[in-house]
Amino acid sequence: MALLELTDVTRSVRLPDDRILAILQGVTLSVDAGEHVAVVGRSGTGKSTLLNILGLLDAPTSGEYVLDGTPIGRLSGRARARRRGDDFGFVFQQFNLLPGRTALENVAAPLMYARGKTFWRRFTLAAQMLDRVGLGDRLDTMPDKLSGGEQQRVAIARALVRRPRVILADEPTGALDVETGGEVMSLLDEIASESGAALIAITHDLAVAARAQRHYRLAGGVLLPIVLNAPGQVTEWIGDLPVSAPLATAVPITLEEDRA
Amino acid sequence: MTGIVGAIVEAWDELRIHKLRVLLALIGVAVAVCAITGITAAAQMMNQAVKEQTERSGGRATTLMVSAYPTGSVAPTGEQYDAEFTQIVERYGVEYASRELYSQLTFRFPNGAQPVQVQAVDVDYGVMRRVQPVQGTWFAEADADRFAPAVVVNEDFLELLGVSDLSGHPTVMLGGKTPVRTTILGVVATQWEGEGPTAFLLYDHFTRWASPDVQYGPVVPNLSLWVPPEMADELTELVRRDMSAGLPGTQTDVYQQGGGFDVLEGGARWVITGIGGVALLLGGLGLVNIALVTVRYRIREIGIRRSFGATSGRVFFGVLMESVVATVLAGLLGVMAAIVIIKNIPVERIFGAGLQDVPPFPLSAALVGMACATAVGALAGLIPAIVAVRVKVIDAIRY
Numbered sequence A: 001m002a003l004l005e006l007t008d009v010t011r012s013v014r015l016p017d018d019r020i021l022a023i024l025q026g027v028t029l030s031v032d033a034g035e036h037v038a039v040v041g042r043s044g045t046g047k048s049t050l051l052n053i054l055g056l057l058d059a060p061t062s063g064e065y066v067l068d069g070t071p072i073g074r075l076s077g078r079a080r081a082r083r084r085g086d087d088f089g090f091v092f093q094q095f096n097l098l099p100g101r102t103a104l105e106n107v108a109a110p111l112m113y114a115r116g117k118t119f120w121r122r123f124t125l126a127a128q129m130l131d132r133v134g135l136g137d138r139l140d141t142m143p144d145k146l147s148g149g150e151q152q153r154v155a156i157a158r159a160l161v162r163r164p165r166v167i168l169a170d171e172p173t174g175a176l177d178v179e180t181g182g183e184v185m186s187l188l189d190e191i192a193s194e195s196g197a198a199l200i201a202i203t204h205d206l207a208v209a210a211r212a213q214r215h216y217r218l219a220g221g222v223l224l225p226i227v228l229n230a231p232g233q234v235t236e237w238i239g240d241l242p243v244s245a246p247l248a249t250a251v252p253i254t255l256e257e258d259r260a
Numbered sequence B: 001m002t003g004i005v006g007a008i009v010e011a012w013d014e015l016r017i018h019k020l021r022v023l024l025a026l027i028g029v030a031v032a033v034c035a036i037t038g039i040t041a042a043a044q045m046m047n048q049a050v051k052e053q054t055e056r057s058g059g060r061a062t063t064l065m066v067s068a069y070p071t072g073s074v075a076p077t078g079e080q081y082d083a084e085f086t087q088i089v090e091r092y093g094v095e096y097a098s099r100e101l102y103s104q105l106t107f108r109f110p111n112g113a114q115p116v117q118v119q120a121v122d123v124d125y126g127v128m129r130r131v132q133p134v135q136g137t138w139f140a141e142a143d144a145d146r147f148a149p150a151v152v153v154n155e156d157f158l159e160l161l162g163v164s165d166l167s168g169h170p171t172v173m174l175g176g177k178t179p180v181r182t183t184i185l186g187v188v189a190t191q192w193e194g195e196g197p198t199a200f201l202l203y204d205h206f207t208r209w210a211s212p213d214v215q216y217g218p219v220v221p222n223l224s225l226w227v228p229p230e231m232a233d234e235l236t237e238l239v240r241r242d243m244s245a246g247l248p249g250t251q252t253d254v255y256q257q258g259g260g261f262d263v264l265e266g267g268a269r270w271v272i273t274g275i276g277g278v279a280l281l282l283g284g285l286g287l288v289n290i291a292l293v294t295v296r297y298r299i300r301e302i303g304i305r306r307s308f309g310a311t312s313g314r315v316f317f318g319v320l321m322e323s324v325v326a327t328v329l330a331g332l333l334g335v336m337a338a339i340v341i342i343k344n345i346p347v348e349r350i351f352g353a354g355l356q357d358v359p360p361f362p363l364s365a366a367l368v369g370m371a372c373a374t375a376v377g378a379l380a381g382l383i384p385a386i387v388a389v390r391v392k393v394i395d396a397i398r399y
C-alpha cells in the first residue's frame, strides 16, 4: 500500500470578488515509502498548495487523501497536527529558520513537539543532525550569520531531526545559486535516502528534478507525470517551463501522454 | 507532560529573545506586585502589632471584666468576693482568670518612703495581658507560696531604688506598720514619661501582707476572665446573673473587651491596594501591547511551528504562557522585594514596642502577590493567544 495517496483532489478558494479560483483540479498521486518524487511547474500553478495539502497544512476542497491507510478528512485538527509533526519534515524555499535562535536551537525546535525521550534528548539529537549536514562546528551560530547554503542545510537538519517518513521540500534550492543549490540538493537526497524517508521536492530547476525517481509536472492545477529522458542531463523544458542550460546540450523530454 | 514542559520552554525562549521590550512592561508588573504584596504583608504585621498593644491594656479576645461595686453602705468582704470569683472560674471552666485590684502602698526607697501605685493580680495576668518583663521574670505559680511578698516593678521603681539591674537580687521594704522585705522578681518597661514607680503584686500576697491606705477608699477587687470569643456573649449573661445572686447589695457589671482591630482595614489599605492594582493594570496593558506586536511579527514563526506539528491548543497555550512565565518571574521579584522591604522596616520604632509573636512574612501576602502576577499574565496573554491561533498556517509560511 502506498504511503501517501491523493485521489481526485481539488482545492479551490473564494476570491474577494466572490469568484471561485480552482488552484488544483483532480490531482491523483501516490507515493511509496522512501520514494523520491519531483514536481515541476511554473509559478502560480499550485505547487505549494499541493505540498501544503500533502503536509496537512491545508485541506483539499474535495477528493480523498489517505496517509498510511488513514483517511485524513476524518482526523480532527489536533490529530492532523500530531501526524504532521510525526510524519513530515518541511524544507522551505526561504529557509524559514526561527530568528534569534542558534542553529542548534532551530534544529531542536521540532523535537519540542515530540514526546518522551526524544523530547528530553532534543539537543543531543539536534547536534548529531547538524553534524551530519556538516555544520557540527556552527551549533551556536545565529541564522543571520550563516550563508544561504548553510541556512538551508540547517533547515534540512531540522526537517530530518524527528525522523519523518516524508520530507516535503518546496523549492529548496530556489534562493540559492546553482552550485550551492546542487550541493544542498545532493545532501537532501542523500540523507533522505539514508533515513528511508520519502522525498517530495518541488522545483523550478530541471537538474534538481532529475535527481528524483519519478517526476510530475503541475500546470494550471493539473498534475501530470512526465519522463525525463536522460536523468541529470535535462536542461530544456517543453512549453512554459524555464530553460536552465545552453540549448546545445538540451535533450528533449517527453510527456507521457505524448508517447501513448 | 512533555507538552507542558515544551510550552514553558518555548515561552521562556521567546522572552529571552525579546528581552528588552518585555523587560520594561515587566518592571511595571514587578513594582505593582511588590506594592500589593508589601501592603498586604504590612497590614497583617501591623495588625499583629496593634493587636498585641491593645491586648496589653485591654486583654486578649475576649476578656470579660467582671466587677461588683457595693451600692449601699455594706460591702461584701474580701473573702466573699474571693469565694464568688473562685466559684465562677470553676463553674465555667475558665482557663485563664485573674483577680485584679488597684491600690496604693508605701515602699521604702533609699531617699525615703513613697507611695506606689500597686496592682494586685493573679499569675495568669501575665499571659492574659502579654506582660513582657524587660528584666527578670513574671510571677510563677510557685511564687504564691513564698514566705515574703514578691513584686514585679517598673523601670521608674528600679531607678528610685538606685539599682540598675536585677543581678544583685535587690529587695525593697514594703512599708506600713509592719514592714516586710519584698523580692523584686522582674522589671517591666515604664509605660510613659514620668509614670512614676508602679508595682505588680500577687493578689494573695496583697491580702496577706499589704495594708492599703484607708483614705484610698474600700478596696473592691475585679475579676478578669479570658474566654473563647464565641462564648463571650453567653458567659457575660451567666456571670452577671451568678454574681448578682452571689453578692447581694452590689452592682454587677460584666463587659467584654480585648482583641485587636484591623488598622489597615479601612481607607488607607484600599487606596494603596488600588494604586497597586492600577500599576498592575498598566503593566499588564504594556504586556498586551508588546505581545500583540510580537505575535504579528511572529506570524511566520507560528506557521513554522505549526509545520512542526504544533496543535492550535499548543500555540494558544504557548503564547499565553509567554505572558504568564514573564509575569510570574516579575511577580517573584516583586514579592522578594516586598519581603526585603518589610523585613527592614523597624517595627519597634514604629509601634513603640516590640512584637511578642513577631509574625513571619505572611505567606498569604506572598500568595496574593503571585496570584495577581499570574492573573495579569494570563489576561495579558489571552488576546495575543487568540490572535496567534487564528493565524492561517499557509498564509504564515507563504512569501
Ligand SMILES: Nc1ncnc2c1ncn2[C@@H]1O[C@H](COP(=O)(O)OP(=O)(O)OP(=O)(O)O)[C@@H](O)[C@H]1O
Residues within 6 Å of the ligand: A013, A015, A021, A023, A041, A042, A043, A044, A045, A046, A047, A048, A049, A050
Ligand atoms: N488562499 C488563497 N487565496 C487566494 N488565492 C490563492 C490562495 N492560495 C493560493 N492562491 C493562488 O493559487 C495559485 C497557486 O498558488 P501556489 O502558491 O500553490 O503556487 P506555486 O505553484 O507554489 O507558485 P510559486 O512557484 O510562485 O511558489 C496562485 O495564483 C495563488 O495566488
Ligand SMILES: [Mg+2]
Residues within 6 Å of the ligand: A047, A048, A049, A170
Ligand atoms: Mg510556491
